[in-house]
Amino acid sequence: MPELSDLLHRSVDDVDVPHPHVAGIAARGRALRTRRRVATVATAAVVLGVIGGGVALADPFAGKPRSNHSVTNEGKDDADELPTAYESWATWSATDHEVTVGGIPVTVPGQVVRLSQTTAGVVVKSIVGEAGRFTLVRPDGSTRRLSIPDGTPTVDGDIAAPRVAWVSSRAGELVLHVWDVVTDSEVGQVALPSPGSTLASGGEILEPALLDGDAAYFSTADHVAHRVEWRSGKVTDLPRLPMSVRSGVGVARNDDGQWVVVDAVTGEVRRSVDGDFSVVTVSPDGRWLFLGGTDGQYVEPTAGGDRVPLDRLSISAGWSQDGALIGQDGSSPWVRRCLTSGICATQRARRGDDSVDTVLAPDFLNAG
Numbered sequence: 525m526p527e528l529s530d531l532l533h534r535s536v537d538d539v540d541v542p543h544p545h546v547a548g549i550a551a552r553g554r555a556l557r558t559r560r561r562v563a564t565v566a567t568a569a570v571v572l573g574v575i576g577g578g579v580a581l582a583d584p585f586a587g588k589p590r591s592n593h594s595v596t597n598e599g600k601d602d603a604d605e606l607p608t609a610y611e612s613w614a615t616w617s618a619t620d621h622e623v624t625v626g627g628i629p630v631t632v633p634g635q636v637v638r639l640s641q642t643t644a645g646v647v648v649k650s651i652v653g654e655a656g657r658f659t660l661v662r663p664d665g666s667t668r669r670l671s672i673p674d675g676t677p678t679v680d681g682d683i684a685a686p687r688v689a690w691v692s693s694r695a696g697e698l699v700l701h702v703w704d705v706v707t708d709s710e711v712g713q714v715a716l717p718s719p720g721s722t723l724a725s726g727g728e729i730l731e732p733a734l735l736d737g738d739a740a741y742f743s744t745a746d747h748v749a750h751r752v753e754w755r756s757g758k759v760t761d762l763p764r765l766p767m768s769v770r771s772g773v774g775v776a777r778n779d780d781g782q783w784v785v786v787d788a789v790t791g792e793v794r795r796s797v798d799g800d801f802s803v804v805t806v807s808p809d810g811r812w813l814f815l816g817g818t819d820g821q822y823v824e825p826t827a828g829g830d831r832v833p834l835d836r837l838s839i840s841a842g843w844s845q846d847g848a849l850i851g852q853d854g855s856s857p858w859v860r861r862c863l864t865s866g867i868c869a870t871q872r873a874r875r876g877d878d879s880v881d882t883v884l885a886p887d888f889l890n891a892g
Contacts (some may be wrong), residue, residue: 525586566833609626610663612845614862616884618873624859626663632659632661641681642682647679649679680887684770688705689733689740697717697718698718713754714754716743718745733819739751740789741769778796781870803816805842823864836868850885
């Protein structure tokens with residue numbers, strides 16, 4: 525989330541600075557995108573012409589379509605086996621009030637600002653009026669409004685479990701909350717001292733707790749990174765805060781800004797990541813890294829090895845449950861799914877609509 529790095533790691537030790545208002549930021553971002561749509565339609569027509577006449581690539585995707593979305597499966601003449609399952613195509617949003625889950629378009633209230641994946645479906649945060657609302661959209665397209673407090677600015681989902689987590693603030697401490705989205709109930713809560721963390725009236729904390737199984741990761745106002753075992757309450761201080769954690773593998777930045785792969789349990793550095801990237805995330809199985817920057821997007825093995833380019837994939841791409849990357853196809857109204865081998869397929873972001881400007885990918889915080 526490169527756009528929010530300054531917000532996510534700011535200090536509130538000694539200065540009473542009100543937190544930004546997420547609803548206002550999201551509304552501003554959507555308004556800007558609406559203004560750009562006229563120009564985007566013309567651009568999209570050109571891009572789609574290129575895609576339509578492009579060279580086909582082999583692509584071993586499987587599954588059956590469950591919607592009327594146009595889908596291009598690069599390299600396969602038989603359109604009967606097009607993937608749209610939630611595990612493969614994950615989720616995205618291309619308009620204020622609609623979320624696509626496994627190829628199924630679902631209408632939700634308000635402006636969509638965050639999509640957090642879990643095994644039970646995607647938890648959608650939307651802005652309704654001035655308040656946030658959390659809705660579970662299941663893989664079959666059914667929905668359930670969750671009773672997560674409306675004032676919660678954002679949550680992080682466990683892609684391998686039916687849970688989300690977030691951090692709230694009260695006088696002198698931060699509180700970790702872990703929520704089961706199937707039972708719609710809190711299953712864990714741990715408070716940590718955090719001097720100066722009193723939440724201003726109407727303010728919000730943008731940084732969620734990263735959730736990975738029985739552990740969550742976040743930092744307190746004294747700049748100390750913590751690994752919290754939310755079932756037992758055990759807290760371990762780490763030398764640096766992971767920016768992405770999956771299956772016990774994390775990535776973090778050193779003091780000099782270089783990305784490193786770390787053991788998420790101990791914080792021990794395993795290796796450095798070569799190159800200048802603004803986004804680095806870990807695959808669900810912990811075996812791969814997604815590298816995003818101005819020079820392009822790539823994947824490479826967590827342990828190091830050959831780097832594979834992912835052509836036309838947006839920097840804001842997120843991982844699907846089955847280990848593919850889902851993001852916008854350049855600036856077009858199409859969504860791109862890329863395997864770690866570099867083989868990709870595309871699907872229209874919205875049914876019959878080429879006016880899409882920005883596609884919100886899974887597990888990416890949209891703040892305009």
